[in-house]
Amino acid sequence: MRVYVVDNGGQWTHREWRVLKYLDVETKIVPNTTPFDQLDVDALVLSGGSPHVADENERMGRNGEYLDRADFPILGICAGFHFMTNHFGGRTAPAGKPEFGKATLIVDQEDDIFLSLPHEFVVWQSHNDEVREVPDNFEVLAHSVDCPVEAIRVKGKPFYGLQFHPEVENTEHGTDIFKNFLKVVEEWHR
Numbered sequence: 001m002r003v004y005v006v007d008n009g010g011q012w013t014h015r016e017w018r019v020l021k022y023l024d025v026e027t028k029i030v031p032n033t034t035p036f037d038q039l040d041v042d043a044l045v046l047s048g049g050s051p052h053v054a055d056e057n058e059r060m061g062r063n064g065e066y067l068d069r070a071d072f073p074i075l076g077i078c079a080g081f082h083f084m085t086n087h088f089g090g091r092t093a094p095a096g097k098p099e100f101g102k103a104t105l106i107v108d109q110e111d112d113i114f115l116s117l118p119h120e121f122v123v124w125q126s127h128n129d130e131v132r133e134v135p136d137n138f139e140v141l142a143h144s145v146d147c148p149v150e151a152i153r154v155k156g157k158p159f160y161g162l163q164f165h166p167e168v169e170n171t172e173h174g175t176d177i178f179k180n181f182l183k184v185v186e187e188w189h190r
Helices: 013-022 063-069 079-087 174-188
Strands: 003-007 029-031 043-046 074-077 091-107 120-133 138-143 151-154 159-162
Touching: 003 013, 013 029, 013 174, 043 063, 043 079, 043 174, 063 079, 074 079, 079 091, 079 120, 079 151, 079 159, 159 174
Parallel strands: 003 029, 003 043, 043 074, 074 159
Antiparallel strands: 091 120, 091 138, 138 151, 151 159
């Protein structure tokens, strides 16, 4: 299985790569300027990043092209998730209460990404922005006390978005979330 991590300038992009490597996935980090036709992959992870994607869209490179052309699963994390939301007609804005550090995730819908995980667990946050308007084709899968949209699934597509960072060791069940995503990838390509 080949899953590449698209580098959107996030501080933990290398950790996303490392988790995939640990799970025996063929992976590498690629610039977000990589043309879609040069990506011979089974799935993509759109990394987090520092840009406020609502205001600095150009810093997200070709993420829009990946979302429009992909016929395979995509996992957007933090800024990757924000971009996905805006791209499909939603809206991100400065968070009512920015989250940094520990938060309790509350799973509203298990779906495939949270399969067999607890209803509540600790996740690690690092964001000033949040999703304020959810596109019609998104299902909200989880929230926290301070953030109403912590995880989504795009209806009819194997696209997922996470506000929190499953790649850091402070997030409980983070590796399990990646394993669940890889099961989605496996199933998609059967």
